Amino acid sequence: MLSFKFYFFNREGVKALALDGWKEKLFQRYLFWKCRPARLQKYLESVLPKPEQPGPVDQKKIRVAALQVEFKLFKSPFACIDEIHRRVLEAKEAGARLVVFPEYNNLPLLGMLPGIEKLGEQKEEEKNITAAEKNEKPEPGMADVFAFMSPITTSFVHTVFSNLASAYGLYIMAGSYAFLDSGNLVNRSYLYNPEGKLAGSQDKVHLLPVEEEWSLKRGSRFSVIDTSLGKLALPVCMDATYFETSRLLELAAAEIVLLPIANLEPYNYWLALRGLWPRVQESPLYGVKSALVGNVAGFTFTGRAGIFAPIELTAKRDGIMAEVETYDREAMAIADLDLQALRRLRQNHPWRDHNHRLYQRYFPGIYKEIMEDNL
Amino acid sequence: MQVGAISFSNLRMDSIEHYRTDLLSMLEKNKPKVAVLPAYSALYLGLGTGALKQGNNFFDTLSIYLSDPGTWDEEFLDLHASTAKYSGIYLAAGTVAERYEQKGGKDLYHTAYCFNPEGQFCGKQRQTHLTRTERELGFGRGEELEIFKLGSFKTGLIIGNDARHPEVGRMLALLGADLALCSSAIEAGFNCYEQAAGIWAQVQQNQFWAVEAQLNGNLAGTAFGAGSAVMGPCEITPGKSGYLARGYPDSSLVVAELDEDARRGIKRKYPLLSMLNPQAYKELLPERDYYARFI
Incomplete structure (x- = not known):
């Protein structure tokens, strides 16, 4: 959940104008040149091992890693790669077959924007700027920044995670990224398979008010991706606030939900x-x-990475398989998932029921008002 | 508005007179405007007073209860109608077995009733989602959800296993419910997470109030015991816990004051329901018969 405004600074730390001027376009080309796939590929080949064939999958014991990533800004794409590589390696060494990165995983790349680290200072200065002054100065918001960084983001994500997945023979959920797709800003999560191919993606379906302000385009359906680790789904953050998300995914036969x-x-x-x-x-x-x-530039992200299961499948009947202890530092949660146990539970569930006539009576009528508002 | 959830702890159940005396005393002392009794209330009191016979185990006892013609249930409901009137409160009387005669036989439902301060029936709800055991006992599923006014609060009733089916809370919320009165009975033991996965989760994703009465007692060898609670959206509760008040299984009564202005404020600030995306739910709609796949 993001809600801060972003300002673009020049070398003197003075707020710059809109992001569509010729200087900004030139700078954007420079950033893309720095992050062009061939350059990243060459670097990755120098640091990664040769592609590894994944071993056979035991459906009763699929080890997964949920990463808790500490937000850092990187001025160099290579430094950012090194950090991501370190985390993937940590999961690989712990025996994980699937590694999961967080939402807005493009934020570390904003470190390539000069002056970004002064964002917190600028927030203080902003308090002293009158409304009239503000109106005189075009203020690019986060949506503008994500749009500006789109070519860099997409080039980076596909090149880096594809190579990491194939090098270590892992499934990697690369996290979610805000970027422009066909003129629309989206928040999209990606899954790469052990062959280094993009196995699937998912646009965030439920947006926060601030994301609606940014004119993000929301997803219109949920996808389930069939993999050798079972059927995976990739809803994004706020999607997990609503039961409809998990119900749809369950009914579409999903078994593991990866949530950044x-x-x-x-x-x-x-x-x-x-x-x-x-x-x-x-x-x-x-x-x-x-x-x-x-905590970066005066903004604080919190959370606890974890791996959850139905209460009936956890030893302590708490629904928690693993959860990291800290909410503000780097960590990793690891657990072994038993797909056969999940399938048995679903087939012989003690309390699940459905009531077709009840749903027929009220759905979709009760959604109607919201549907009309959203048209 | 002051609300309360009653667990039956520390109430004498050995005679109707004792029970009524203790219940009235509790209500008089704590003065809730709304009180909720737990699930299986009629069965529990019927067994305690000897009006109903106990079987070898819980399942057996329920079977005997369901074969009863229902005279005890009528007596039970009359008792609570008069209690509501005497105390001048809204009283959700827990649950009874509703025997509904129709062509071709008798249908059974697990049903909750609510009485107003005049002692009149003001709300009724049949359980809509059944456990495997309840299906085996021959209960049918309710097919309607009722919203009724309880003072200025639009109110719905949630029974037992419906707490674990979020469709119920979503329907009630989108039908306008401000408050859910929940009658529950969870087997004793390590069950706080089961409780959180039920009504607490429904409250958080629908931003209504809930008063959850949990049975504390033994029914034919099966011990029931979970903490009764009053819940609201996390943001307007102490510690952002989602609980305005929370009891232990042996707490007789849990009470709390509902601040409706605060709830409306958080709904404006964080309008969860308006952020739903029904365009993406097409596969859930009944004409697609999607649900039929998982049973």
């Missing part, structure tokens, strides 16, 4: 509990939550 989050709010156990955990109780699924955390 980036919560820009002080940590609270109960607020954090409102997302993925209840969803995997309502619709029997495994849930893997990755979190962006840390």
